[in-house]
Amino acid sequence: MRFRGRTLSSSKEDVRKPRMFRAHGGKLAGVATMRSYATADRETCLAIFDGNVPAYFAAADRADFAGFLERRPGTFLVMEEKRVVACGGWYLEEASRRAGLAWGMVERSLQAKGIGGALLLERLRQIRDDGRAEVVDLRTTQKVRGFYERFGFAAVRSTPDGFGAGLDRIEMELRL
Secondary structure (H helix, E strand, C coil): CEECCEECECCCCCCCCCEEECCCCCCCCCCEEEEECCHHHHHHHHHHHHHCCCCCCCHHHHHHHHHHHHHCCCEEEEEECCCEEEEEEEEEEHHHCEEEEEEEEECHHHCCCCHHHHHHHHHHHHHHHHCCCCEEEEEECCCCHHHHHCCCCEEEEEECCECECCCCEEEEEEEC
16 A cells, blocks of 8 residues: 555554553543544544644645545554544554554543543554564654653654644654
């Protein structure tokens, strides 16, 4: 499969059983379920994206995200806590032994409650279990950089306004 000019492959097992997550540090309200994205989740994921504009995403990126949901290169997950509250994915670049994180986001009103951390940890677990990547890459903004640094990611490149006015493009990596 091709994504942004690169040959990608998804995990060995694309259809996963839902996984349950309990609150970390008492922040999550209850038990959340992580499962593979389904086409029926499209509008909810787009609404989560819209709720994070302009603070975390540029409005112009909505079409890219919608196209990504149609193609779904790699693995894409949703997290439910009575309803879908977060989504995010990952893909593998086998030739370079690198994995990448894609389009991770949490419903704006539920941020800073442990949901994003649980989503990130599940994606990293899947990448490690897959065993084909040595490094995990991501592109984010200065507004979320500290979140990823808490999980061991290091910035390798920064482009002022790289995602649009006020949204610096920060390229980060985590060595597994």
